[in-house]
Amino acid sequence: MFENHEIVRESVCVEVSRDGMLGIISFQAPQNGGEKIRLEEVKQAIKDKGITQGINEADLIEICQVHRYNYKYIIAQGQPPVEGKDGYIQFAFDEQSLKEFKPTEREDGTVDLRDLGAVKNVMKEDVLAVKIPAVLGQVGYNILGQVIKPQKVKEAKMPKGKNTRILEDQVTLVADIDGKLEYDDYKVNVYPVFVVEGDVDSSIGNIDFVGSVVINGSVHSGFFVKAGGSVEVSGSVEDAVIIAGEDIILSHGIQGTEKSKLIAQGNIITKFIQNANVEAGGKVVAEAILHSIVIAGESIYADIGKGLIVGGRVSATNKIVASNIGSPMGTVTVLQVGILPKIHHEYKQLELEMKKKLESLNKVDQSITFLISKGNGGQLNVQKHMMLERLQSTRQPLIDEYESFKIKHKKIGTLLREANEGMVKCKGIIYPGVKITHGHLTRYVDDKWTNVIVRRENDEIVF
Numbered sequence: 370m371f372e373n374h375e376i377v378r379e380s381v382c383v384e385v386s387r388d389g390m391l392g393i394i395s396f397q398a399p400q401n402g403g404e405k406i407r408l409e410e411v412k413q414a415i416k417d418k419g420i421t422q423g424i425n426e427a428d429l430i431e432i433c434q435v436h437r438y439n440y441k442y443i444i445a446q447g448q449p450p451v452e453g454k455d456g457y458i459q460f461a462f463d464e465q466s467l468k469e470f471k472p473t474e475r476e477d478g479t480v481d482l483r484d485l486g487a488v489k490n491v492m493k494e495d496v497l498a499v500k501i502p503a504v505l506g507q508v509g510y511n512i513l514g515q516v517i518k519p520q521k522v523k524e525a526k527m528p529k530g531k532n533t534r535i536l537e538d539q540v541t542l543v544a545d546i547d548g549k550l551e552y553d554d555y556k557v558n559v560y561p562v563f564v565v566e567g568d569v570d571s572s573i574g575n576i577d578f579v580g581s582v583v584i585n586g587s588v589h590s591g592f593f594v595k596a597g598g599s600v601e602v603s604g605s606v607e608d609a610v611i612i613a614g615e616d617i618i619l620s621h622g623i624q625g626t627e628k629s630k631l632i633a634q635g636n637i638i639t640k641f642i643q644n645a646n647v648e649a650g651g652k653v654v655a656e657a658i659l660h661s662i663v664i665a666g667e668s669i670y671a672d673i674g675k676g677l678i679v680g681g682r683v684s685a686t687n688k689i690v691a692s693n694i695g696s697p698m699g700t701v702t703v704l705q706v707g708i709l710p711k712i713h714h715e716y717k718q719l720e721l722e723m724k725k726k727l728e729s730l731n732k733v734d735q736s737i738t739f740l741i742s743k744g745n746g747g748q749l750n751v752q753k754h755m756m757l758e759r760l761q762s763t764r765q766p767l768i769d770e771y772e773s774f775k776i777k778h779k780k781i782g783t784l785l786r787e788a789n790e791g792m793v794k795c796k797g798i799i800y801p802g803v804k805i806t807h808g809h810l811t812r813y814v815d816d817k818w819t820n821v822i823v824r825r826e827n828d829e830i831v832f
Contacts, residue, residue, distance in 0.1 A: 375401060376400070376403045377399055377403045379397065379398060379405045379406040381394050381414050382394065383414050383418040385419070385420065389512060390512065391446060391447070392418070392420045392424070392443070392444050392445030392512045393443055394414075394415070394432070395438075395439060395440060395442065406433075415444070422445070423446045423447050423510070423512045424444060424512075425444060429444050447517075448510050449517065450507060450508055450518060451509070453520070453522040454503060455503055455523045455525070456503035456524045456525035458498050459498065459499045459500075461495070461497055461498060462497070488549055488576055490548075490549065491550045491559055491579075492579065493544055493545060493547050494543050495544045496541060496542070496543055497543060497544055498541075498542040498557060499540055499541050500539075500541075500542075503522040503524050503525070506518075507519065527540075527542055528555060528557045530551075530559075531558040532560065533559055545559065547561070547579040547597065548561045548580045549561075549578060549579075549580060561580040563581070563596075564585070565582070565585065567586045568588070568589060569586070569594060570592065575594070576593075576594045578596050578598075580597055581599045581600070581601075582596040582600045582601070583600075583601045584602045584603065585604075587605045587606065588602055588605075588609040589607050590609060590625070593610035594610070595611075596614060598613070599617065599618065600616075600618070601620075602619050603620045604620070604621060606619055606621070606622065606624075606631075608628060608629045610632075611630070611632070612632045614634050615635040616637070616638065616651075617633040617637045617638070619631075621639075621641075622642060622657075623643070623647075624643045624645070625643075630645065630646045630647070630648075631646070632648045635650060636649055636652045636653070637654070637665075638652075639655050642657070642659065644660050644661060646661065646662045647661060647662070647663040647664070648663075652667050652668050653669045653685075654669075654670045655670075655671050657675050657677040657679075658679070659679050659681070660679065660680035661680075661683075662681055663681070663684070665684070665685040667685065667687050668685050668687045668688045668690070669685045669691075670690050670691075675693075676692025676796070676797070678702060679693075679696050679700050680696075680700045680702055681703070682703040682705065683702075683704050684705040685705075686706070686708070687706070687791060688706065688792045689706060690796070691796070691797075692795070694798075694799040694800065695803040695814070696802070697800060698802075699802035700802055702802060702804070703803075703806070704804070704805045705805075705807075706791030706807055707825065708791075719774050719777055726771040726774065729767055730764070730771060734764070737761060740753060740760070791825070792823060792824045793805060794821075794823075795818065799817070799818045799821055800814065801814050801815055801816060802814065807823075807824075810825060810828070810829065812829075812830040
C-alpha cells in the first residue's frame with residue numbers, strides 16, 4: 370500500500386455570514402512539511418471574497434501568527450445602522466384627565482365629590498405643548514461595503530387648534546386667550562366660553578372657569594359656578610353659589626337659603642330672587658325680590674311683571690325702582706340708598722376698633738402712672754424699670770393707630786351725612802313696615818303711599 374507524501378501548504382477558508390455583517394476565516398493545517406500561509410495571501414483571500422469593510426487589521430495579524438486549525442475567527446464586522454426616533458408632542462397637561470372627570474382628593478385623603486375638575490383653565494401665553502423633533506438615524510454598512518440605511522423617522526404634527534399659537538421657535542404651542550382647554554386627540558383648543566349642555570350636578574361637579582359659562586340646564590343645591598366672564602343659566606338656580614367677573618343672567622331665578630349667593634362684578638338680571646344673597650357691581654334687574662339681601666353698586670329695578678320687593682334688605686347707590694314695596698301684612702322690608710352697606714359696616718367697625726385702642730391706651734397709661742409713682746419713692750427694681758420702658762414704647766403706636774382710625778371714621782361720617790344722591794321710586798304701593806335709610810338718616814313708612822318718590826332733602830328723608 371502506498372503512502373501519500375504530497376506536500377500541502379497551509380490554507381485559509383473565508384466565509385461571509387448570510388446577513389453580510391460578519392467575515393470569518395479558518396485555517397487548514399499544512400501536510401508533509403508544507404509552508405504556512407503568508408499574511409498577504411490571507412488578505413488576498415479576504416479581498417477575493419469581496420470583504421472590504423470592517424476588517425480589524427491588528428486582530429488579523431495576530432490570528433495569522435498564532436491560530437488553531439479548524440477554528441473560526443471573526444476578522445471583519447459590519448456596522449449596523451443606528452435607528453432614529455420619531456418626533457412626538459410633549460403635552461403640558463394630562464390628556465386623560467380632560468376626558469375622565471375624577472373627584473379632587475383632599476389633603477386628608479378624602480375626596481370632594483362636587484369637585485370633578487370638569488374645567489381645565491389656561492391663561493393666555495400658557496404653554497400647552499412642545500414638539501420634540503425627530504432624531505435622524507445613522508447609516509450602517511456590511512463587510513461587503515454595502516450601505517444599510519436606517520428606517521425613516523416621522524416628524525410630529527403640531528396640534529394647533531382654535532385660539533392657540535405657535536411661537537417663533539416653531540416647537541412651542543401656547544394659548545392665545547384665557548379659556549377652557551380641550552383636546553380631541555388631534556388638536557388642542559382653547560374656548561372662551563364653557564357650555565354645559567345639562568345641569569350642574571354630581572355628573573359634572575363645581576365649575577371654576579376663567580372665561581364665560583353658559584348652562585343649558587339648572588344649577589342644583591350645594592354646587593357653585595365661578596367664572597371670570599359672565600354666567601348664563603337657562604334653568605333654575607337652587608341653593609347654590611354663582612360668582613361672575615362680568616354679568617349673571619338667569620332665565621328663571623334663584624330660590625335658596627341664606628347660603629345661596631349671586632355675586633357679579635357687572636349686572637345681575639333674573640326673573641326672581643327669593644331667600645338669597647345677591648351682590649352686583651352694576652345693576653340688579655328682577656321681577657320679584659323676596660326675603661333676600663340684595664346689594665347693587667348702581668341701581669335695582671323690580672318694576673316689570675309683578676315688580677315686588679318684599680322682606681329682606683335691598684341696597685343701591687343710585688336708586689331702587691319697584692312696582693310694589695312691602696306687603697299688606699306689614700312685612701319688614703329695609704331699603705337703603707346713597708351709601709352701600711359695606712360703607713356703613715366699615716363705619717361701625719372703625720368705631721369698635723377706636724374703642725378697643727382707647728381701652729388699651731387707658732390701661733397702658735394707668736400702668737405707666739402706677740410705675741412712675743413707685744419710682745418716685747425709690748421702689749422700682751431693674752425688672753420694673755424694663756417694664757416701664759416697654760409700656761412707654763408701646764404707647765405711641767397705640768396713639769398713632771387710634772388717630773388713623775379716627776381720621777377714617779370722620780371721613781366716612783362726613784360721607785354719610787352729606788350723601789344726597791339716591792332715591793326710591795315706587796310706581797304702585799309702598800306699605801307700612803318698610804324702613805328707608807339714606808346716608809345716616811332713617812325713616813319708617815307708617816302709612817300706605819301710592820306712586821311715590823323718596824329722596825333726601827335738607828337733611829331729612831321726604832316723600
